[in-house]
Amino acid sequence: MEFNVAIVGYAAGICSAICQFPQAYKVFRTKDTHSISLGMYATMSLGVALWMTYGFLIADMPMILANGVGLVPSLYTLYLTIRNSKAVKSQSK
Amino acid sequence: MEFNVAIVGYAAGICSAICQFPQAYKVFRTKDTHSISLGMYATMSLGVALWMTYGFLIADMPMILANGVGLVPSLYTLYLTIRNSKAVKSQSK
Numbered sequence: 660m661e662f663n664v665a666i667v668g669y670a671a672g673i674c675s676a677i678c679q680f681p682q683a684y685k686v687f688r689t690k691d692t693h694s695i696s697l698g699m700y701a702t703m704s705l706g707v708a709l710w711m712t713y714g715f716l717i718a719d720m721p722m723i724l725a726n727g728v729g730l731v732p733s734l735y736t737l738y739l740t741i742r743n744s745k746a747v748k749s750q751s752k
Numbered sequence: 753m754e755f756n757v758a759i760v761g762y763a764a765g766i767c768s769a770i771c772q773f774p775q776a777y778k779v780f781r782t783k784d785t786h787s788i789s790l791g792m793y794a795t796m797s798l799g800v801a802l803w804m805t806y807g808f809l810i811a812d813m814p815m816i817l818a819n820g821v822g823l824v825p826s827l828y829t830l831y832l833t834i835r836n837s838k839a840v841k842s843q844s845k
Contacts, residue, residue, distance in 0.1 A: 706764050
């Protein structure tokens with residue numbers, strides 16, 4: 660039986676997509692984002708959106724799906740991180 | 753001038769690689785990981801390692817580089833998150 664290289668790509672894509680969920684669930688549950696880096700979530704969400712766009716451009720369905728699925732929880736975490744960082748700033752004024 | 757699709761892929765790769773740094777720097781500076789999801793960092797680091805492996809298998813240098821660079825800060829954040837979660841568990845005993 661031949662080793663199927665694509666399986667490694669699919670496994671990587673699945674990890675990239677699902678990894679966003681535990682973090683989004685954690686911030687949904689606790690509303691606590693203070694050790695999360697806003698710079699990370701802004702850059703990562705942009706990256707996920709660009710990977711999805713790239714998937715559309717090269718018509719690669721696994722890439723569109725993996726990144727489309729991951730984008731939703733990633734943007735949710737980003738949204739809460741921005742909202743909390745604004746709240747902290749206005750409190751410290 | 754023709755639109756170069758690969759530019760979107762490179763931009764996505766750069767975002768994926770550099771997004772790990774602000775988070776690793778933040779946990780390095782504060783040693784605080786308590787709003788970070790261990791599940792996320794474990795899955796994401798595995799994903800980055802698999803993307804790098806996939807890059808080697810299909811001999812794609814940008815994929816190897818982007819994920820190789822991102823893997824280092826990702827593993828550092830994962831290491832601190834695991835260490836802190838163990839410390840919290842032993843304190844609560």
